[in-house]
Amino acid sequence: MTSLAERLTALDARLADAARAVGRDPGEITRIVVTKFHPARLVTDLAALGVRDVGENRQQELTAKRAELEGSALDGLRWHFIGQLQTKKARAVRVASDCVHSVDRDRVADALHAADPEGAPLDVFLQVNLTADPGRGGVSPSEVEALAAHTADRCPSLRVRGVMGVAPLDEAPGAAFARLAAAGETVRRVVPDASWMSAGMSGDFAEAIAAGATHLRIGTAITGPRPDRG
Numbered sequence: 001m002t003s004l005a006e007r008l009t010a011l012d013a014r015l016a017d018a019a020r021a022v023g024r025d026p027g028e029i030t031r032i033v034v035t036k037f038h039p040a041r042l043v044t045d046l047a048a049l050g051v052r053d054v055g056e057n058r059q060q061e062l063t064a065k066r067a068e069l070e071g072s073a074l075d076g077l078r079w080h081f082i083g084q085l086q087t088k089k090a091r092a093v094r095v096a097s098d099c100v101h102s103v104d105r106d107r108v109a110d111a112l113h114a115a116d117p118e119g120a121p122l123d124v125f126l127q128v129n130l131t132a133d134p135g136r137g138g139v140s141p142s143e144v145e146a147l148a149a150h151t152a153d154r155c156p157s158l159r160v161r162g163v164m165g166v167a168p169l170d171e172a173p174g175a176a177f178a179r180l181a182a183a184g185e186t187v188r189r190v191v192p193d194a195s196w197m198s199a200g201m202s203g204d205f206a207e208a209i210a211a212g213a214t215h216l217r218i219g220t221a222i223t224g225p226r227p228d229r230g
């Protein structure tokens with residue numbers, strides 16, 4: 001059994017190797033540790049190891065963990081919401097997140113904006129569906145430009161930072177991430193400084209780095225297996 005600290009160190013070494021292998025500076029890549037399904041205690045342990053960015057994919061779990069950890073030494077921690085977002089949960093997600101990776105339709109952008117229209121700008125990624133299944137999360141690549149325009153024009157409390165994607169299981173991840181990078185270029189026709197790209201998980205982060213990812217979402221490679229949700 002390895003410890004959390006050992007897994008974190010090992011992952012960061014692999015991240016740095018993958019970046020240098022393609023001529024990138026590891027320091028320009030944000031490694032988000034995905035803590036979903038784990039107890040709040042894991043977040044405390046990660047913070048003690050210097051982790052600054054954590055990711056959750058369910059609003060109730062995110063809200064509960066933040067409440068449980070309130071008052072502890074968690075200042076400076078950034079909470080990333082990476083899960084499918086329902087409009088009725090948008091208010092709670094906005095309150096509990098520093099960054100939302102899963103804006104995938106106009107109504108979700110509208111709901112996040114309406115939750116705090118005069119508030120401090122919320123960083124958002126536009127999630128792009130990289131699969132052939134329209135039922136999966138994410139806007140289709142052909143519609144991402146319209147979503148970027150809507151969000152930029154109609155939701156001034158949101159700051160469009162870039163694109164997010166999950167590589168399909170039935171395809172080489174590099175090919176999928178190349179489509180995501182192209183979607184990012186499309187978004188920059190509307191929002192020129194939307195240079196971020198959220199891509200890469202435990203199994204495919206090297207390919208994501210090669211394709212230009214700026215934000216990695218790493219779960220099991222750092223945390224170990226997730227507890228069973230039953």
Ligand SMILES: *Cc1c(COP(=O)(O)O)cnc(C)c1O
Pocket residue numbers: 034036057082083166200201202203217218219220221
């Ligand atoms: C769970 C999750 C991850 C992390 O996956 P691992 O394979 O455990 O690294 C990344 N992104 C999203 C959207 C997730 O839901």
